[in-house]
Amino acid sequence: xxxxxxxxxxxxxxxxxxxxxxxxxxxxxxxxxxxxxxxxxxxxxxxxxxxxxxxxxxxxxxxxxxxxxxxxxxxxxxxxxxxxxxxxxxxxxxxxxxxxxxxxxxxxxxxxxxxxxxxxxxxxxxxxx
Amino acid sequence: xxxxxxxxxxxxxxxxxxxxxxxxxxxxxxxxxxxxxxxxxxxxxxxxxxxxxxxxxxxxxxxxxxxxxxxxxxxxxxxxxxxxxxxxxxxxxxxxxxxxxxxxxxxxxxxxxxxxxxxxxxxxxxxxxxxxxxxxxxxxxxxxx
Numbered sequence: 414x415x416x417x418x419x420x421x422x423x424x425x426x427x428x429x430x431x432x433x434x435x436x437x438x439x440x441x442x443x444x445x446x447x448x449x450x451x452x453x454x455x456x457x458x459x460x461x462x463x464x465x466x467x468x469x470x471x472x473x474x475x476x477x478x479x480x481x482x483x484x485x486x487x488x489x490x491x492x493x494x495x496x497x498x499x500x501x502x503x504x505x506x507x508x509x510x511x512x513x514x515x516x517x518x519x520x521x522x523x524x525x526x527x528x529x530x531x532x533x534x535x536x537x538x539x540x541x542x
Numbered sequence: 543x544x545x546x547x548x549x550x551x552x553x554x555x556x557x558x559x560x561x562x563x564x565x566x567x568x569x570x571x572x573x574x575x576x577x578x579x580x581x582x583x584x585x586x587x588x589x590x591x592x593x594x595x596x597x598x599x600x601x602x603x604x605x606x607x608x609x610x611x612x613x614x615x616x617x618x619x620x621x622x623x624x625x626x627x628x629x630x631x632x633x634x635x636x637x638x639x640x641x642x643x644x645x646x647x648x649x650x651x652x653x654x655x656x657x658x659x660x661x662x663x664x665x666x667x668x669x670x671x672x673x674x675x676x677x678x679x680x681x682x683x684x685x686x687x
Contacts, residue, residue, distance in 0.1 A: 416560055435560060435563075437556070437559050437560070437563075437588060437592070438556045438559060438588075438592040438595070438596065439555075439556035439557050439559055439560070468563070468585075470559075470585060470588050470589060470592065470652075470655075471589060471592075471651035471652040471654075471655050472592065472652075474651055475647070475648040475649055475651060476648070478643070478646050478647065478648055479646070479648040481646065482646050499578075499581045502581075502582075503585060503655065506655060506658045506659070507639065507643075507651050507654060507655060507658075508639060508640075508643060509643075511643070512643060
């Protein structure tokens, strides 16, 4: 039984993925399939809503990494919203905020697709402590 | 920790990782780790078990991963053992995290995460058994002591 689910909805031309539950080495394939579907269908402006995501491991982080360049090359990005502190900590420990636009609210993430603050700079910063 | 050590054996299937996390959360709470310490240890053990399943057993489901927790003074030590392909850290140069990220690699973050989440990481391989020992220090504030 999977303790993870992902569902799709749209806000204008932005595809919002609602993640619920625990994203680990077992459930990462489900998230990967969802992102693959978005990119394959040309929906490259993606917001991942993480307010109901209870847990993430490196397998889940790897899925974000696998698709971010595809989304950017398609004219979009993967932006991440609403992460709970314990989930954000995992992103932060591995320096993912250097590569991903991680914001507090879904509204803010969607708004950033309207032309501001895309975090696509080269990753040359030091690793976090 | 009243019942020490705690032990859990799982089949080498990633579907069992959630079960491991529940067990570690319970052991950590019983040992008096704070919520943040418990979450960190839970994630580190999850990563170690995932490595055992995916690399030790190559994803084959017929192996066993043993998880054991011992409370020693102010630290909780969790040992993850498998009996698959031995892991020798001397043979595996850990790629720099900046390189892994800049190459947008999907894999390679787990060991980095383990090292950042716990206070000490020790690997040991003997015969057909490989183990990683994860030590998490208890800061003593969870129970107000």
